[in-house]
Amino acid sequence: MNDYFVVAGLSAIMAGTLVLPFSVKRVEEELEIFLCVMGVMAVSISGVWSLRLAEEALREPMAITAAVTAMGFAFRAARPRIKVWLNLLISRFGASLSVFLIVIALGLGSSLGTAIISALALAEIVTIFKFERQYEIRLTVYACYAIGLGAALTPIGEPLSTIVVAKLKFPPHNADFFYLLKTLGVWVVPGVLLSAFMASRGAALAATGAAGLKEDHAETNSSILLRSAKVYIFVMALILLGAGLFPLAEKFIAPLPTWALFWANSASAILDNATLAAAELTPAMTDRQVLFAIMGLLISGGMLIPGNIPNIISSAKLGIRAREWAAAAIPYGAALMGVYFILLTIFVK
DSSP: OHHHHHHHHHHHHHHHHHHHHHHOHHHHHTHHHHHHHHHHHHHHHHTOOOHHHHHHHHHTHHHHHHHHHHHHHHHHHHHHHHHHHHHHHHHHHOHHHHHHHHHHHHHHHHHHHOHHHHHHHHHHHHHHSOBOHHHHHHHHHHHHHHHHHHGGGSTTSOHHHHHHHHHTSSTTTOOOTTHHHHHHHHHHHHHHHHHHHHHHTTHHHHBOSSOOSOOSOOOOHHHHHHHHHHHHHHHHHHHHHHHHTHHHIIIIITTSOHHHHHHHGGGGGTSOHHHHHHHHOOTTSOHHHHHHHHHHHHHHTTSSGGGSHHHHHHHHHHTOOHHHHHHHHHHHHHHHHHHHHHHHHHHOO
16 A cells, blocks of 8 residues: 555656646746655655665766856856857858758767757857758757757766766666666767758858848856856756656566667657666666666657757757747658657667
8 A cells, every 4th residue: 555655646746747847937937946846756756865876866966067158158258258159150061061060069969068059059059050041040059959869878978868877877787887888879970960961051142231130138257157057957847757766667668668768758758868767767767778768758849849958958048949849840850750750770789
């Protein structure tokens, strides 16, 4: 009976964690605090409070928070020079190749510079380019796919990758700093390159010389520090949530076949993929299950604005509406899901 109440309580917390941020505006606005409360409740219901868990929850967010803070100040310092660098790049390589190279740099660079900084840089770059608006929307969408994929290669790239390494650092996976690069690299890098190619298509024809999308505001000291604090709380909350939901994930999610994990994670289109990773990943899963689950999260996370951090930041700063995003992102994301599922099924044994 006690186990029944634990499962029921954790199921209610998991359902609330996945549904409320999407359906209640106040929860969406205060997501970090909400997840912290849900994490504390989950750990309390599971009865897994320990000094080691508390230390882990305080320690694990430090690396990505430090990276976000340092890169935030570095980006703000470099901001006045970005227009000069872009003009030099375009004059030498042309619009299409320049966009291709920029998206690759943002995508792969996000693994060390963080997805947040790459998304901010993307918003700045898009406002400097003088492209037709519809093309700029497509450019932003494809670039965010590249950033979302590339940031997953290291635990400092984005909250999802931080959570994956934190949850799988013990046997049998023994995840370290390079675990995601070794596990995902051969799958993620082609996705970044393909997204960069898609972003570059039509760049030369879309150049208008007139202003398209506009960035909402410049970075300040307070906005950089506030964002860093939110990242810290967000990751800490996910550590607690993952630990608290572990009994539920071990009982019901770990036994799922890989195809079910992959397609179930298409929910990441409307639900933050880091939250889903915290709720479902467990060391009891095989390497194959982990790979299918993460790739499902990463790809579907690009389809709609709430799916991952780059989408949220870029759309907010550039004023891209949800319907505009979906029109450009869903067809590409659906095609990627299908292709990746076939390739993973064939080549990953």
